Amino acid sequence: MELIDGNQIAATLIAELKADIATIAGRKPCLALVRVGEDPASVSYVRKKEKTAEEIGVTSRIILPPIDISQEELFKLIDSLNADAGVDGILVQSPLPKHIDEVAVFRRVAPEKDVDGFNTINLGKVAQEDDTGFVACTPAGIMELLARSGVDLKGKHVVVLGRSLIVGKPIALLALQKRAGANGTVTICHSGTANLPALTRQADVLVAAIGRPEFVTADMVKPGAVVIDVGINRVPDATKKTGYRLTGDVHFPSVAPLTSKITPVPGGVGPMTVAMLMKNTVKAYRLRR
Amino acid sequence: MELIDGNQIAATLIAELKADIATIAGRKPCLALVRVGEDPASVSYVRKKEKTAEEIGVTSRIILPPIDISQEELFKLIDSLNADAGVDGILVQSPLPKHIDEVAVFRRVAPEKDVDGFNTINLGKVAQEDDTGFVACTPAGIMELLARSGVDLKGKHVVVLGRSLIVGKPIALLALQKRAGANGTVTICHSGTANLPALTRQADVLVAAIGRPEFVTADMVKPGAVVIDVGINRVPDATKKTGYRLTGDVHFPSVAPLTSKITPVPGGVGPMTVAMLMKNTVKAYRLRR
Numbered sequence: 393m394e395l396i397d398g399n400q401i402a403a404t405l406i407a408e409l410k411a412d413i414a415t416i417a418g419r420k421p422c423l424a425l426v427r428v429g430e431d432p433a434s435v436s437y438v439r440k441k442e443k444t445a446e447e448i449g450v451t452s453r454i455i456l457p458p459i460d461i462s463q464e465e466l467f468k469l470i471d472s473l474n475a476d477a478g479v480d481g482i483l484v485q486s487p488l489p490k491h492i493d494e495v496a497v498f499r500r501v502a503p504e505k506d507v508d509g510f511n512t513i514n515l516g517k518v519a520q521e522d523d524t525g526f527v528a529c530t531p532a533g534i535m536e537l538l539a540r541s542g543v544d545l546k547g548k549h550v551v552v553l554g555r556s557l558i559v560g561k562p563i564a565l566l567a568l569q570k571r572a573g574a575n576g577t578v579t580i581c582h583s584g585t586a587n588l589p590a591l592t593r594q595a596d597v598l599v600a601a602i603g604r605p606e607f608v609t610a611d612m613v614k615p616g617a618v619v620i621d622v623g624i625n626r627v628p629d630a631t632k633k634t635g636y637r638l639t640g641d642v643h644f645p646s647v648a649p650l651t652s653k654i655t656p657v658p659g660g661v662g663p664m665t666v667a668m669l670m671k672n673t674v675k676a677y678r679l680r681r
Numbered sequence: 682m683e684l685i686d687g688n689q690i691a692a693t694l695i696a697e698l699k700a701d702i703a704t705i706a707g708r709k710p711c712l713a714l715v716r717v718g719e720d721p722a723s724v725s726y727v728r729k730k731e732k733t734a735e736e737i738g739v740t741s742r743i744i745l746p747p748i749d750i751s752q753e754e755l756f757k758l759i760d761s762l763n764a765d766a767g768v769d770g771i772l773v774q775s776p777l778p779k780h781i782d783e784v785a786v787f788r789r790v791a792p793e794k795d796v797d798g799f800n801t802i803n804l805g806k807v808a809q810e811d812d813t814g815f816v817a818c819t820p821a822g823i824m825e826l827l828a829r830s831g832v833d834l835k836g837k838h839v840v841v842l843g844r845s846l847i848v849g850k851p852i853a854l855l856a857l858q859k860r861a862g863a864n865g866t867v868t869i870c871h872s873g874t875a876n877l878p879a880l881t882r883q884a885d886v887l888v889a890a891i892g893r894p895e896f897v898t899a900d901m902v903k904p905g906a907v908v909i910d911v912g913i914n915r916v917p918d919a920t921k922k923t924g925y926r927l928t929g930d931v932h933f934p935s936v937a938p939l940t941s942k943i944t945p946v947p948g949g950v951g952p953m954t955v956a957m958l959m960k961n962t963v964k965a966y967r968l969r970r
Binding site: 591 | 784800801802803804805806808809811835836837838844846850853854857859864866867868869870871873874875880
């Protein structure tokens with residue numbers, strides 16, 4: 393069994409992007425980060441994105457509307473960023489307050505600046521295998537992890553556990569694409585799937601994105617499979633100062649020894665998302681030039 | 682074994698649409714049919730669409746640009762139809778001449794008039810389960826056939842053979858949706874799939890859309906499965922006046938006896954596409970009002 397080290401792969405990607413950006417003369421790529429309110433997790437995520445941007449030479453512009461901003465005002469703010477020639481990428485940090493329609497906000501971001509890949513057009517482009525779009529950071533990060541770990545999906549059976557719009561569906565569409573590294577046969581399972589273990593046991597590559605702590609157990613995994621654990625769940629743990637520990641959707645202790653490669657949680661898929669956000673921002677910059 | 686009679690189901694749907702349109706006071710739904718050149722199959726398809734429109738009370742507007750129309754001129758024509766308040770749906774008949782970028786033309790059609798469902802936004806909306814979009818007529822027709830034949834995909838394993846943008850991917854996304862009749866577990870196979878028969882034999886519902894005549898044989902089908910044959914292939918046949926016969930992607934004589942339900946070719950999925958085009962046109966009309 394080999395650990396797929398997301399921290400290390402993300403660091404390599406970040407270093408490559410930094411070297412790439414260093415070659416850019418004149419205006420550098422610019423990412424607008426919009427954070428509504430003071431949700432502690434959001435504060436931490438946005439700070440991480442800001443720091444990574446600074447590290448690699450992406451200009452970031454932090455916009456902090458108050459928690460009671462109206463949807464119309466937020467639309468106006470996004471429209472102004474869409475129209476701003478100095479902004480290449482726009483990220484609106486989720487979650488938004490409940491009085492705001494999050495999906496409508498994500499759709500308001502211009503497709504060519506939608507570095508989060510949540511706009512309908514960019515999802516459609518994943519299905520159409522159109523490289524001018526942006527792939528959402530988590531599924532894009534999984535494909536990058538696989539590629540940089542020497543896992544070619546060609547001729548492989550990829551089983552995706554979870555059908556979310558942010559992970560399950562786009563990773564299924566990416567794995568299916570007719571391109572080097574992809575060309576997989578893809579099964580998408582979910583909470584309503586009958587006889588789930590019989591299906592997951594067929595996976596050469598199993599992507600767990602169901603959002604249930606330690607849901608995937610040893611009996612659900614074929615020996616030698618590659619397992620990508622997308623889950624980030626908090627489970628109570630009295631031995632920890634915080635009172636909880638982080639765990640994935642895979643029961644790591646029993647599953648890991650069976651696999652040929654597996655991502656840990658934390659330190660697997662997680663670190664890739666910020667790196668992919670930066671990669672998308674640089675792509676947006678180049679496409680707009 | 683029960684035949685799924687596409688002609689009869691399409692006729693029922695057409696009758697329902699006719700009754701629905703009869704209740705509309707004032708301007709009726711209007712479908713613009715654009716046919717470039719005189720390709721005999723296209724002439725026949727467009728005539729069929731025109732006749733069905735007339736039958737149910739949809740106004741059709743036939744536009745016949747010459748075969749040597751430039752892409753720019755065709756764009757201008759589509760732009761004028763997009764802007765025309767009296768036009769609800771626009772269909773550009775495929776195939777287009779080789780000097781024209783077909784994908785670019787399909788994308789030029791305004792999403793709210795894209796009754797063929799080929800626009801990137803409408804494909805994205807299928808993935809997003811957003812009902813304000815339009816589903817391409819063939820996959821939409823398959824879902825309608827299943828629903829009207831009493832086949833509920835919930836808890837079923839749906840295996841789709843073929844990953845095309847027009848059939849394979851959208852039918853997979855539709856079968857997966859969280860809605861009544863859907864909620865299937867979905868596998869997408871294709872020409873690069875290893876050990877294909879072992880996968881197709883798991884199908885409770887098998888959708889064959891691989892474009893190879895009689896590709897699916899008895900050893901690839903589980904007894905009792907529902908089989909939907911999307912293929913329309915011409916194979917040489919000296920006993921026919923035309924010199925060919927039409928066949929699906931399924932070897933009907935050996936497979937049909939195994940199944941619980943199966944669509945014939947012709948007379949299965951085919952007749953549904955024009956009916957779904959009319960359904961989409963009425964939907965476009967209502968959404969625009």
